[in-house]
Amino acid sequence: xxxxxxxxxxxxxxxxxxxxxxxxxxxxxxxxxxxxxxxxxxxxxxxxxxxxxxxxxxxxxxxxxxxxxxxxxxxxxxxxxxxxxxxxxxxxxxxxxxxxxxxxxxxxxxxxxxxxxxxxxxxxxxxxxxxxxxxxxxxxxxxxxxxxxxxxxxxxxxxxxxxxxxxxxxxxxxxxxxxxxxxxxxxxxxxxxxxxxxxxxxxxxxxxxxxxxxxxxxxxxxxxxxxxxxxxxxxxxxxx
Numbered sequence: 001x002x003x004x005x006x007x008x009x010x011x012x013x014x015x016x017x018x019x020x021x022x023x024x025x026x027x028x029x030x031x032x033x034x035x036x037x038x039x040x041x042x043x044x045x046x047x048x049x050x051x052x053x054x055x056x057x058x059x060x061x062x063x064x065x066x067x068x069x070x071x072x073x074x075x076x077x078x079x080x081x082x083x084x085x086x087x088x089x090x091x092x093x094x095x096x097x098x099x100x101x102x103x104x105x106x107x108x109x110x111x112x113x114x115x116x117x118x119x120x121x122x123x124x125x126x127x128x129x130x131x132x133x134x135x136x137x138x139x140x141x142x143x144x145x146x147x148x149x150x151x152x153x154x155x156x157x158x159x160x161x162x163x164x165x166x167x168x169x170x171x172x173x174x175x176x177x178x179x180x181x182x183x184x185x186x187x188x189x190x191x192x193x194x195x196x197x198x199x200x201x202x203x204x205x206x207x208x209x210x211x212x213x214x215x216x217x218x219x220x221x222x223x224x225x226x227x228x229x230x231x232x233x234x235x236x237x238x239x240x
Contacts, residue, residue: 006030012208015172016044020052027060035060038068040075043203043213045174047075050083057086064115070094070107073146074153075176087112090119097177098146099139106132153177157216163226167233180213183229185236188212196228 008026010016018041027035040047057065069091072081085091090111096102106128109116128136139145153176160179164171171181180203185191189202189212203211214225 006032008035010044010046016041016046018046018048020048020056024056024059027056027063031060032063034064034066036066036068038070040071040077040174040176042071043178043180043201043206043208043211044172045071045075045176045178045180046172047077047175049077050080050085053089054083054085057089061086061088063088065089067091070097071176071178073098074150076154077175078146078150087115090115095136095139098149101135101139104132104135106136152218153216156219156222159219160214160216160222163222167226167229178213178215180211182211184210185232186210188232191232191235192225192228196224196231198225198228200225 008023010018037048037053039053053065053067057063065088067085067089069081070093072078073093074097090109092107092109094107096105096107109119111119157179161171161173164179164181169181169183171179174180178201186209189200192198192200201213203209203213216222217225
């Protein structure tokens, strides 16, 4: 049987907020087998609380809600990690994001025993290698790592958003470790890479032209980024 992929969109005019009423209508109309939701969302950083998600799951029991919480641990809503959800919600957690181990690609799922047993039956027994297992066990030995990371991120996030406001740059006040902003120069990411050796994420792949996503980094690194951004802006002014 061939699967059909449908998309539910949020819009720039509303700062990419998810309209819960429209989402409800969407699920009622199409009755999808699986609905995937990144929460906090990428690239916007938008967020739906446990109450809203539980309500959706209860009203649409025929739909499995795949809740990607890769950025939740490093967000202002991190306490929602302890939330309880209906049986048709499965949560995906990424240690790759939490502990900056991108090359290891390690994570886990949370859900009802029945659902997790069905998932387990479909994956190979060697899906996590010995190195990844050892790293995963070691990571959990540091009980305060995520608390320290959040403290640094939230502190630096305030400075980043203030710097955008000073420059009258439109940005989305996200809830997690990155920030999305709009810039009139369509080749900004390439210009920053070529001229300043700074790599940022273009949101073209999301269909969002002139939008970019940057990670929240330590203050000294963000100062370098904004200095480079000012240089690009000065170049644009000179061309006008």
